[in-house]
Every structure is written in C-alpha cells, then in structure tokens.
Amino acid sequence: MNPSPSADFLVAESLDAFPDELKGGVVAIGNFDGLHRGHRAVLDAALGLGRGMHHPVFAMSFEPHPRTVFNPSKPVFRLTPAPQKLNMLKVCGLDGALILPFNKAFAGVEASAFVQDILIDTLGISHAVTGYDFHFGKARQGTPDYLRTAGAEHGFGVTIVQREEDEGTEVISSTRIRDCLAAGDIAQANALLGYRWFFEATVEHGNKRGRDLGYPTANLHMNTDCPLLEGIYAVKVKTPEGWYDGVASYGRRPTFDNGAVVFEVFLFDFSGDLYGQSLRVHLVSHxxxxxxxxxxxxxxxxxxxxxxxxxxxxxxxxxLSDIDLKLLDLHA
Known part of the structure; x- marks a missing residue:
C-alpha cells in the first residue's frame, strides 16, 4: 500500500545484481529498521552530499536483522519489514537500495574485505555515511574510526552522523520505539519515528460478530512477535478505495471467547467488501x-x-514531518 519501488528507485538484493546506475554514488549504511529520526539523519546527510556532488544516493541494508541471526530463538520484531523499508527509503528520496542477505558467513567477513571487495571493487562508492554506532566485519572490527581511516587510504569520503536525541535528550532508537509500542505509548513511538507507525496486512474472514453488534470490522493478523499493547486505537487506514478514519481493537475479545489475538478495524463511513484486500493501518493514538x-x-x-x-x-x-505528510497524504 506504500508507493511501490519502481524504475526510478533501483533495488538490488545481491552484490552481483548491483546496478551500474548507482555505482560511484554516496551510500548510507545501516539496518534502518523503522526509518526513525536517527536513521533519517543519516539518510539526510547522504542526500545532501550526493545532491551536492551530483552523485546517486543509495542505502545499504541487511536482512534479516543481525540480532535475529545470532539469536534465532528471540527474533527481533521489525518495525518496518523489508518491503516497507524499501518503500520508506524511496519516500525519503533515495535513488535505490542494496539489501544484502545477512548470515553468519557474511558476519565473518574481515573488515578490510568489506571495504575493498564491497565498497570499492563492487560499489565504487564516492562517499560512505553511517551512524555513530555502526560496526561491520568479523568481530565488529569495522568501527567508525576504522572506516574513516579506510576512506582516507582508499580515496572515498566518510561521514559519521552523531546520535540523534529526542526533546528529553534521550537517544532515539528502534528498541525504544518497540518498548513504546509494548507500553501502548503510541504518541511517544510516533514522535521518535517522526511519522505514525503503520503495518500492512490482508483482510481475513472472521466470525462476523462485529457485524452483529453494528460494527462490521476488517480482521487483520499481525506478526506473532509484535509487541503492541492490546487495546483500542484511533487509526487512519489506506484501502484500495482511498483513506478512511477508524477505530480498532487489538486483542482477544475477552467479552466473548478470549481467543487468538487479532487486529479488528472499524472504518467510519465505509461500506463495501474488503476481504482479501491489503490495508495499511497507521496508529494515531491509544x-x-x-x-x-x-x-x-x-x-x-x-x-x-x-x-x-x-x-x-x-x-x-x-x-509530524514531511515523511508523515507523504505517507498519510496530509496537507501541511
């Protein structure tokens, strides 16, 4: 339901498929789960450099999340699964993305090989931009200082973006945002993201109980590892027919069956059949x-x-931001 990556946003999922149009460009490197304000500081720095040099700007990211690879029994809930992350990168104004498969073999690549084989020989970068806490290579040898030294040695620029803090001077992080969702603090989660957090899901058939109560709902299943607090939410929903305001219940329906967790959305002023359709649901408030x-x-x-x-x-x-305005089709 997001704007789909298209011919003007180039996507590669392996080094062999990296497009010539992005070679020599400015690369923003990171996991970028959530594309929160801290991530966008990295992207904005890359965009500023690339546009000033008339070079393409692209992101290098990794799937699955490294923490999930090293601790598969406790997978990391993704604020933006890979398809949503790609679409968000496009909305942010980048020219493309390289999404590299992350596994233990990749994690074992020496930092020097990452620089020489990937950044220089394959991507031919002119400049690398990362966050202050980005590490790469075997045993996390590739520190920000290592990258700066490698750039000076090999002739590419390096910008390290310092941590982004919220108005309370706390560091903005994906972990904090997940914790906010778990606490039902949607206002804080959205403030840290700089846009209203959303998920996408396909409408499934339910037990039709909402219809009997005068509240026909679209039933959506979220990932089982979603930490979102169960409760009632105000939402904005993008459907194939357009935008609708709504109210949603996320939980087990304790008044009736206390069953499996489901996200049920009632759209105001809507009539029609949404079964099998994909919806994008933005959470506005708990x-x-x-x-x-x-x-x-x-x-x-x-x-x-x-x-x-x-x-x-x-x-x-x-x-909340230009990104929020674009995602929600709002007016400034």
Missing part, C-alpha cells in the same frame, strides 16, 4: 486497554464512546 464487559449491550455502549473519542483524535491530526 484510547484505552482491552476490557471484558458483562453484556454485549455494555460493550456496544463503550464502542460508541470509543468511536467518538477516535473521531476527535483524528480530527486534529497534523503531519
């Missing part, structure tokens, strides 16, 4: 936690109140 009600009537009365609160929250929405 309204309340999930509750069990004694009767269906009590539940519906609360759902009516939730709908009014969601409408009020959505009526005052303003873009």
């Amino acid at each position: 309204l309340r936690g999930e509750e069990k009600f004694d009767t269906a009537e009590a539940l519906v009365a609360q759902m009516n109140r939730d709908s009014e609160e969601a409408k009020a929250a959505l009526a005052s929405i303003r873009p």
Whole structure:
C-alpha cells in the first residue's frame, strides 16, 4: 500500500545484481529498521552530499536483522519489514537500495574485505555515511574510526552522523520505539519515528460478530512477535478505495471467547467488501486497554464512546514531518 519501488528507485538484493546506475554514488549504511529520526539523519546527510556532488544516493541494508541471526530463538520484531523499508527509503528520496542477505558467513567477513571487495571493487562508492554506532566485519572490527581511516587510504569520503536525541535528550532508537509500542505509548513511538507507525496486512474472514453488534470490522493478523499493547486505537487506514478514519481493537475479545489475538478495524463511513484486500493501518493514538464487559449491550455502549473519542483524535491530526505528510497524504 506504500508507493511501490519502481524504475526510478533501483533495488538490488545481491552484490552481483548491483546496478551500474548507482555505482560511484554516496551510500548510507545501516539496518534502518523503522526509518526513525536517527536513521533519517543519516539518510539526510547522504542526500545532501550526493545532491551536492551530483552523485546517486543509495542505502545499504541487511536482512534479516543481525540480532535475529545470532539469536534465532528471540527474533527481533521489525518495525518496518523489508518491503516497507524499501518503500520508506524511496519516500525519503533515495535513488535505490542494496539489501544484502545477512548470515553468519557474511558476519565473518574481515573488515578490510568489506571495504575493498564491497565498497570499492563492487560499489565504487564516492562517499560512505553511517551512524555513530555502526560496526561491520568479523568481530565488529569495522568501527567508525576504522572506516574513516579506510576512506582516507582508499580515496572515498566518510561521514559519521552523531546520535540523534529526542526533546528529553534521550537517544532515539528502534528498541525504544518497540518498548513504546509494548507500553501502548503510541504518541511517544510516533514522535521518535517522526511519522505514525503503520503495518500492512490482508483482510481475513472472521466470525462476523462485529457485524452483529453494528460494527462490521476488517480482521487483520499481525506478526506473532509484535509487541503492541492490546487495546483500542484511533487509526487512519489506506484501502484500495482511498483513506478512511477508524477505530480498532487489538486483542482477544475477552467479552466473548478470549481467543487468538487479532487486529479488528472499524472504518467510519465505509461500506463495501474488503476481504482479501491489503490495508495499511497507521496508529494515531491509544484510547484505552482491552476490557471484558458483562453484556454485549455494555460493550456496544463503550464502542460508541470509543468511536467518538477516535473521531476527535483524528480530527486534529497534523503531519509530524514531511515523511508523515507523504505517507498519510496530509496537507501541511
């Protein structure tokens, strides 16, 4: 549902497939999970350099997440799975992306080989931009200082972007954002991201109970490792027919069956069939936690109140950044 990578955004998933059009360019290197404000400081630095030198600008990233490779029993929840990350990189204004498969063999590559074989011989970079905490190569030998020294030796520029802090002078990180989602602090998660966090999923058939209650919902399943706090949310939803405001419940429906976790979205002023369609759901605010009600009537009365609160929250929405404006098709 994001703008799809196309001919003007070049994507390679191996070094052998790296396009000639991006060679000699400025590369921003990092995992970039979430494309939060700290990541975008790296991308903005790369874009500024590339545009000034009239060189292409591309990202180098890795899949799956290195922490998942080294500890597969505890996979890292991805704020932006690979397809969403690619689309976000395009929205940020880059010319392309190189997504390299990350495994233990790749992690064992010597730092000197990473520089010579990848950055120089294959990519032919003119400049590398990374964050202050980026390390590469066997045993994390490739420190920021190592990269600076290698750049001076081999004739490519190096920019190390210092940490990005929030208004409370805490470092912005993907881990903090995951913790905010787990706590239901959507306002803080979105502030750290600089846009409203979203996920994409396909509408599935449910038990139709919402329809019986006067709230027909689109049922979506999120990744099982999603840490999002169960509860009620105000959301903006991109459907194939356009944008809709809505209210959503994420949880186990304790009033009825306390079953498997599902994300149920009720779209205001919508009528139609969404089964099998892909939706993009942006979380705007957390309204309340999930509750069990004694009767269906009590539940519906609360759902009516939730709908009014969601409408009020959505009526005052303003873009958090240029990226948020583009993602939500908002007006500045």
